[in-house]
Amino acid sequence: MSRFDDELRLALRREEPSADFADRVMARIAELPVTPKQEKSRERSNWWQRLAAVFQPPQMKWALAGTLAVVLMIAGFGAYRYREQQRMLAEIAEGEKAKEQVMLAMRIASGKLNVAQKKVQKTSER
Amino acid sequence: MANEKRTDQLIEQKEVGMQRADDTLSRAKNGDQMAFADLMREHQAMVFSLAQYFLRDRATAEDLAQEVFIHLYQNLSSIESPAHLKYWLRKVTGHRCIDHARKHKMRTVSIDEAPEPVASFEFGDSLMTATLRRIVATLPEKPRLVVTLRYQEDLDPTEIAEILDMPLNTVKSHLRRSLAILREKVTRCLGEVEV
Numbered sequence: 001m002s003r004f005d006d007e008l009r010l011a012l013r014r015e016e017p018s019a020d021f022a023d024r025v026m027a028r029i030a031e032l033p034v035t036p037k038q039e040k041s042r043e044r045s046n047w048w049q050r051l052a053a054v055f056q057p058p059q060m061k062w063a064l065a066g067t068l069a070v071v072l073m074i075a076g077f078g079a080y081r082y083r084e085q086q087r088m089l090a091e092i093a094e095g096e097k098a099k100e101q102v103m104l105a106m107r108i109a110s111g112k113l114n115v116a117q118k119k120v121q122k123t124s125e126r
Numbered sequence: 127m128a129n130e131k132r133t134d135q136l137i138e139q140k141e142v143g144m145q146r147a148d149d150t151l152s153r154a155k156n157g158d159q160m161a162f163a164d165l166m167r168e169h170q171a172m173v174f175s176l177a178q179y180f181l182r183d184r185a186t187a188e189d190l191a192q193e194v195f196i197h198l199y200q201n202l203s204s205i206e207s208p209a210h211l212k213y214w215l216r217k218v219t220g221h222r223c224i225d226h227a228r229k230h231k232m233r234t235v236s237i238d239e240a241p242e243p244v245a246s247f248e249f250g251d252s253l254m255t256a257t258l259r260r261i262v263a264t265l266p267e268k269p270r271l272v273v274t275l276r277y278q279e280d281l282d283p284t285e286i287a288e289i290l291d292m293p294l295n296t297v298k299s300h301l302r303r304s305l306a307i308l309r310e311k312v313t314r315c316l317g318e319v320e321v
Contacts, residue, residue, distance in 0.1 A: 004305075004308075005277070007254050007258060008258060008273070008277040009277050009278075010252075010255055011254070011255040011256075011258035011259050011262070011268070011277075012179055012259070012262065012273070012278040014172055014175045014278060015171060015174065015178065016170065016171050016173040016174070016176050017170055017188050017191060018172070018188065018210070021170055021188060021191070021192075022163055022166050024172060024192065025166060025195045025196065026159065026162075026163055026166075028192065028196060028197050029159070029162075030159075032196070032199070034257050061165075105262060
């Protein structure tokens with residue numbers, strides 16, 4: 001870069017317009033009618049921008065807290081259902097065991113009765 | 127070590143700045159007028175100065191800059207990113223300047239006819255600065271815009287060619303010829319000044 005380039009840069013440096021420039025433009029914009037194109041574009045961008053805003057830092061905190069709460073609730077409910085199911089299965093197994101014991105007792109009793117009956121029959125035949 | 131830390135800080139600052147610019151643009155696109163005003167304040171010096179160095183008149187340059195920003199407001203949905211916004215503003219300002227010159231048939235004056243630097247000479251400007259501004263103002267329209275984009279916006283010839291829809295070689299030739307003219311005229315005006 002030559003000194004001449006630097007002088008040109010200095011001569012053609014950016015300058016600010018008058019202090020009320022932005023206010024004047026905004027005042028002119030306020031007088032503009034909203035075109036259907038702008039309205040449509042805003043409506044179109046609204047839904048996804050609202051969705052995107054959820055994932056921006058301040059809102060993200062609440063979204064994460066909400067998600068965490070839902071996950072904890074689902075996990076708690078799942079654990080409760082699992083424990084209930086295990087308890088029912090244990091009760092069924094105990095019932096089956098008791099039933100088997102009763103059946104065994106009845107089989108033994110029936111065997112004993114048969115033996116006793118045969119002995120009574122033999123005695124009466126004599 | 128300290129240099130690395132400083133570089134990291136600078137990168138971080140730049141990323142935060144870019145994130146903020148993205149956020150402002152998306153809010154403005156969503157109809158937030160405060161965000162649009164922020165965008166305008168950020169870029170008003172660029173648009174106004176391009177117009178001023180081309181049109182050589184502060185009031186007309188402000189009017190043109192206003193038109194550019196109103197046009198931006200109406201076409202904000204087509205802007206994709208902060209970088210695209212800058213490119214769009216430079217392009218629209220450049221084309222509007224050329225259109226304005228065509229409509230009003232701006233006369234290119236010779237260095238001898240050019241007004242005295244009193245009007246553009248502000249407190250703090252050196253004689254060299256004032257003289258260069260006066261001489262740049264005497265360049266033909268397209269070379270003047272090319273020189274302004276090159277030295278005000280620090281753009282390279284490829285970027286200028288893209289903004290003005292001009293062949294790269296034309297841009298380079300405008301720059302070469304304009305610089306030769308500027309050097310010669312500055313030397314003539316200021317005499318034995320090292321340029």
